[in-house]
Amino acid sequence: MGKGITRERIVAAAFELLNEKGIDALTVRALASRLDVGAPALYWHVRNKQELLDEMSTFVMRRVTDALSDIPPGDDWGAGVTAYARVLRSEFLLYRDGARIFSGTRISDPAVVKAKEPWLGRLTAAGFTLTEADDTIDLVTAFVVGFVIEEQERSQSAGADPARYSLAERDAWLGDGADLVKAAGHLRDDGDRRFERQLGVVLDGLAAQLH
Numbered sequence: 001m002g003k004g005i006t007r008e009r010i011v012a013a014a015f016e017l018l019n020e021k022g023i024d025a026l027t028v029r030a031l032a033s034r035l036d037v038g039a040p041a042l043y044w045h046v047r048n049k050q051e052l053l054d055e056m057s058t059f060v061m062r063r064v065t066d067a068l069s070d071i072p073p074g075d076d077w078g079a080g081v082t083a084y085a086r087v088l089r090s091e092f093l094l095y096r097d098g099a100r101i102f103s104g105t106r107i108s109d110p111a112v113v114k115a116k117e118p119w120l121g122r123l124t125a126a127g128f129t130l131t132e133a134d135d136t137i138d139l140v141t142a143f144v145v146g147f148v149i150e151e152q153e154r155s156q157s158a159g160a161d162p163a164r165y166s167l168a169e170r171d172a173w174l175g176d177g178a179d180l181v182k183a184a185g186h187l188r189d190d191g192d193r194r195f196e197r198q199l200g201v202v203l204d205g206l207a208a209q210l211h
Contacts, residue, residue: 005037007045011059014052015095023097028052050105057105058112060091060098065115067091073118077126078203080119085140085199092148096156099148127210136206143202151191 013034018026028049032039046052067087074080092098107113116137123133157164171182188194 005035005041005045007055009035010042010045010052011055014056015059018056018101019096023100026052051108053101054105054108057102058108060095060102061107061112062109064088064091065112069115073122075126077123077128078207080122081136081140081203081206082199084119084137085144088141088144089148089195092144093152097152099145099152102145103149132206132209139206140199140202143199147195147198 010031014026014031017031017034021030026049028042028046029039031052032042035042046055064084064087068084071080071083092102095101119137120130120133123136124130128136154165163169167185170185174182
C-alpha cells in the first residue's frame, strides 16, 4: 500500500486532475503519476476508474446532503426539491465535467444514501406515493445532470471556439424560411434563468400527480 495514500487524498487529486484535463484524461494511471506512486498502490483503494468516479460522486453528494441539512424542514415539498436541484447544480458546476462524473455511479457511503430518507418522508407526507416520491427525486436529479452536462459542454466548446455558437452565423447558415427557429435561438438567455424556468416546468409536472 502506498505510504500516506488515503481515499481522501486520492479523491482530492482526482478533482485536481479532472479540472485540469477533463474526465477523458482521468485514469488511475494518470492519478498515480500525480500522486507520485505506482498504480498498484491505488488499487488498494479504487480498483478501476468506475470506482474512482463512485468515490468522487460520493464526495459531491456528501456536500449536497450537508448543504441541505442546513435548510430547516418545512411543509412545502416543492421548495425542498427546488433547493436540492439548485444545490446539486452548484456543486456540479464547481468542477470541469462535474455532471459527467455522476452519471452511472454508485454512492459508496451508506450515510449519504440514508440522507434520502427524510426527503422521501417529506414527499410521502405531502401526498406522493413512495414510488412517486422516489421518481420525483430521480427525475429532478436526471434533469439537473442533463442540464449541467449540456451547460458545461457548450461552455467548454465556446471557450475553445468563441464563434461556435454565433447566432449571426447560425441565422445566415439557416437561410430563409426558418423565422421561428431563428427567433427561438435569440431567446436563449443565461443559464441561471433557463435553469429556473425549466425546473419550474418539471416541478409543475410532478405536482400534477397530487391532483
